[in-house]
Each structure stands twice: as C-alpha cells, then as structure tokens.
Amino acid sequence: MLTMLNSKTFFDSASTTPLDPRVRDAMDSAQGYWGNENSKHHHGFQSAKQIKKHIETIAHVLHCSPDQLAVTYSGTDSNRRIIHAAAKRIGFQNCWCSAVEHASILDEIPQSQRFDPISLNSTSQQPFDPSTPSLLALMAANSETGRIYNGEDLKVKYPNALILRDYSQSFSKGILPDLENTDFGTFSPQKIYGPKMIGLTYLRDPQNFQEISKDSHTKSVSLIAGMAKAFEIWSEEKDDNTQNLTKWDTQIRQYITSNIPNHKFHEAEAVKVSGLINIAFDGVRGGELMTMLSQEEQIAISIGSACTSDIMSPTDVIKHIEPEERWRYPIRIGLHKYLDDESITDFCEILEHYVSELRK
Numbered sequence: 001m002l003t004m005l006n007s008k009t010f011f012d013s014a015s016t017t018p019l020d021p022r023v024r025d026a027m028d029s030a031q032g033y034w035g036n037e038n039s040k041h042h043h044g045f046q047s048a049k050q051i052k053k054h055i056e057t058i059a060h061v062l063h064c065s066p067d068q069l070a071v072t073y074s075g076t077d078s079n080r081r082i083i084h085a086a087a088k089r090i091g092f093q094n095c096w097c098s099a100v101e102h103a104s105i106l107d108e109i110p111q112s113q114r115f116d117p118i119s120l121n122s123t124s125q126q127p128f129d130p131s132t133p134s135l136l137a138l139m140a141a142n143s144e145t146g147r148i149y150n151g152e153d154l155k156v157k158y159p160n161a162l163i164l165r166d167y168s169q170s171f172s173k174g175i176l177p178d179l180e181n182t183d184f185g186t187f188s189p190q191k192i193y194g195p196k197m198i199g200l201t202y203l204r205d206p207q208n209f210q211e212i213s214k215d216s217h218t219k220s221v222s223l224i225a226g227m228a229k230a231f232e233i234w235s236e237e238k239d240d241n242t243q244n245l246t247k248w249d250t251q252i253r254q255y256i257t258s259n260i261p262n263h264k265f266h267e268a269e270a271v272k273v274s275g276l277i278n279i280a281f282d283g284v285r286g287g288e289l290m291t292m293l294s295q296e297e298q299i300a301i302s303i304g305s306a307c308t309s310d311i312m313s314p315t316d317v318i319k320h321i322e323p324e325e326r327w328r329y330p331i332r333i334g335l336h337k338y339l340d341d342e343s344i345t346d347f348c349e350i351l352e353h354y355v356s357e358l359r360k
Contacts, residue, residue, distance in 0.1 A: 008343040012300045013334035014276050020193035023226045030225035036218050050221050054228035061231045070213050072199040075168050075188030076104035082184045083108045085209050086135040097137035099320045105137050117149050136161045141170035144304050144317045145267045146276030151181040173273035174242035194230025198223040241337045245275035248335050248344045255348040264327045275335035280327040284358045292354050302332045
C-alpha cells in the first residue's frame, strides 16, 4: 500500500518540493505519447508536437523564445553540460565560478578558479583578466543561505565572459530570472513542485551551442508535460506563494530570536529570498539536530545543499562565508506552499525543544 508522506512536516524545499497534484495529472495525461520524438513516423510526430507545445508554454513564462530552451536530465546535468561546452571553446583554465555555487558546479571547477561573489563587482583586483574570454558562474540565489546575487553588472564589467546563472533557488521563491544578464540559465523543476529527472537550460545563442540546444537524447513527454505545468502554475501563484513564504519566514526568525538563545542566522543582513533559513545553534551539530527531528518527529530539514550534506563536515559554502568554527554546523530550513500557520507554529516549538535537549 502506498503511504502518503505528510507535507506539513517537510521543511526541506530547497532540495525538492512536493509534487503538485495538477502536475501529476498533466504527467498522467501525457503517458499515451510514448513514441520517440526523433522517430519519423506517426507516434514520433505526435510526441514531438506535444513537446513543442509544452516548451512554448515555458518560454511564455520566461519571456524568451522556445528555441532558446533545451531539456536536460536535471539542473545538475544542465550546469555540467554548460561548463564542458564552454571549456571546449575557451579552455577549462578559463572557467570560473563563485565560491558558493551548488556542488554541480563546484565539483567541476577547481578551488584555484573560484572567486568571492561579493567582491566580484567591486573595484578590487580580480583573479582573472576581464579581457580574456572566460566562463563566469554566479548563481542567482545561494542554495544554502538564500542570499541573492545581482548579475546586472557582470556583462558590462566582463564583456568577453560567458555568464552562467543557476536560477534553481531564486526562481522557486518567486523571482523571475534576469535572462537579459546571462548567456546560460539553468532551472530545476523539482524546486517548483514539478517532476525530478528533468532539467531546463536557457541559451542566449542556441546556434552557438548546438551540442546542448540540438541534443537529440530521447525525451519523456510525460516529464516535459509535468515541467510545463509546474512553470504555468508558478506563474499563476508566485505572488500569493511569496507572500506566504515571507510571512512564515518572518515568524520562524522571530520565534527563534525570542525563544532560542545563542544562535546565528547566516548572512542575516543580506538581501535574500523568502522561505530559506540557514541557522546555527551554539553547541549543537546541525547533523544531530536533523537526525533527531527526522527520527522522533518525522520532520525533514537539511544541513546544506542536498548534494553536499555531510553530518561530519561543513560544506564548502559555509566554510567560505563563516569564519568561526562553532557556527559552521547549521541547519537549513526550506519552506513551501503546502505548509500552513499551524504547521509553522508546531515546527517552531518542536525545534526549540530539541535544541534544548541536545544542549543538555
């Protein structure tokens, strides 16, 4: 028998979100299109027609051309494809990323080719020559703290650079992507109540990167239908969802500030998305707190990016932004639209209880 999980105890939306029932229905309705869209027969033509329709839906939401969108296997796959495509053209040594990127990028680019995202637009000397063709990866919002990084000045200051922006966290929290400031943009449908095992890439100049834009791998009409429905729902609900996430985000922060002493919100003063909270409690390991909440209360939180969580070691992102060892073991709280006021109140009280228990 299928056991339905309780979305009211799920606080890990930065890694994934519950599947919207309307997305599931769209995927079910598309199951009849099982032909390979590259096949030159009736079944293939019908699949290709459906895929084209769904990509057009997404393009309308993103205000771009359908030809500028490419389907991949995941957000991680999108990032890696872009890095390797750029490296073929400009050399891997000219591929740079911020020190706080998602693991899908940090795993590809060595530490010697990383920059601080805060100082990138400053007048300080950069580790690379702006006149040299390069790839610069700067996520739109930090996947662990929610901090927003402005990409508006990048193309002006680095005119010879290809700009890669990962929109997974910013888009999921209701922020329309600044595609005018980027050459590549990546999206993860699972962050917006859509399906897993599929990703989306935006390319400013698709003809120059046909290994991505014209990739002929066999695609699932069902997954693409679900992705398109998720984008459509996002467009319709983003304002209401953002309002609720902001309210609950504020409620949790105020409760912790009033009731749980000796804590630190990471990047508390920065401009951030609503609904993503990264906090450390003095004397408490985030991994232990995460395990206890899961085992005792079936509450899901995380301690970093879903691809980098490790109970014993701080993530590269936290080590970059946090100089003090005692604050390097936080938890990450990710909110989503299926929560409600009661579940937020319950979560706050339960969190206070288990922090107290671990401190004993």
